[in-house]
Amino acid sequence: MKKNWLFLLVLGAITAILAACSSDESASATGEKEQDKVLQYQSVPGSVYFPELAEALGYLGDIKLEKVSDMTGGPESIQLTATGEIDFGYAFNGAIIKSHAKGVKLQSVVGAYGSDNKTYGGYYVLEDSGIKTAKDFIGKKVAVNTLGAQAEFIIKQFLRDGGLTDEEIKQVELVVVPAASAEQVLRSGQADVVGLSGVGRDKALETGGIRLIFNDIDLFGEYTAGSYFFSDKYIEENPDTVKTFVEGVAKAIEWARTTPREEVIAKFEEIVSGREGNETTDNLKFWQSPGIGQEGGQIEEKEFQVWLDWLVNSGELEEGEVKVEDLFTNEFNPYAK
Incomplete structure (x- = not known):
């Protein structure tokens, strides 16, 4: 009886090892790797960003957001995203251009904020x-x-x-x-x-x-001033995750644009009230509009070109040092024509 028990135990271990090896070989053969499902990011207490709204509305599917710290500004967001300390960030498009000129390879994927006659x-x-x-x-x-x-x-x-x-x-x-x-x-x-x-x-x-x-x-004039971005490496390793993120954020932008203002503010208050830390909701009542020019946060070439021209004319960059087409993509955005 004891020998039979030992035999079954060894047989089970061998079977598990072979199964694991088979699984590893299969993953290796297909080149597939499980993509990231938890996105680390920064935000500001008492406010709601479009990715946070997208998650609350159920637009991010099985992707979860994990806030790691408070945001102080775009340059910091660029640095942390480039070094992998957070998965996505957002910043002013001009700052993204300057970082690209310094060799920081980020790709803007959807509009984050801007100015219109209500939000500026x-x-x-x-x-x-x-x-x-x-x-x-x-x-x-x-x-x-x-x-x-x-x-x-x-x-x-x-x-x-x-x-x-x-x-x-x-x-x-x-x-x-x-x-x-x-x-x-x-x-x-x-x-x-x-x-x-x-x-x-x-x-x-x-x-x-x-x-x-x-x-x-x-x-x-009215314009989209900044965008959400990932590092080139992150996009290459997690294309499906990035696609789901962009689709969700794009839908959240349009939800905020087409939903009555009072309902948007109520949703923001619900999101902030549900967080740990007793964040204030006092400022949310002043929200006016998404402030993003293009449907679904599509990125237009002119939204980068205006700042690229500014940097060249001011002598901060050389003509041709940065190409606009290297800065952004709309391939993940369902609203892109």
């Missing part, structure tokens, strides 16, 4: 401030959420359009301030001008006592 970024001063024109910015402090990203591009464009020379522009001091603190920094006099957008802007306007100097759509 503006630059504000206190109501009694003497700042009215670009010339008045000389020697002043301007608070931005991060350097090397959209805010810096927009401010410098405004100053150039206002007739300032490069030497005069250098006299305008850009100081980094978290977006959540921008209004307080302005009201306390720690900065002369601050950039405000989205719910932060609308909340500050409701409080009153501030005045708009200019906004981004004054300079560029």
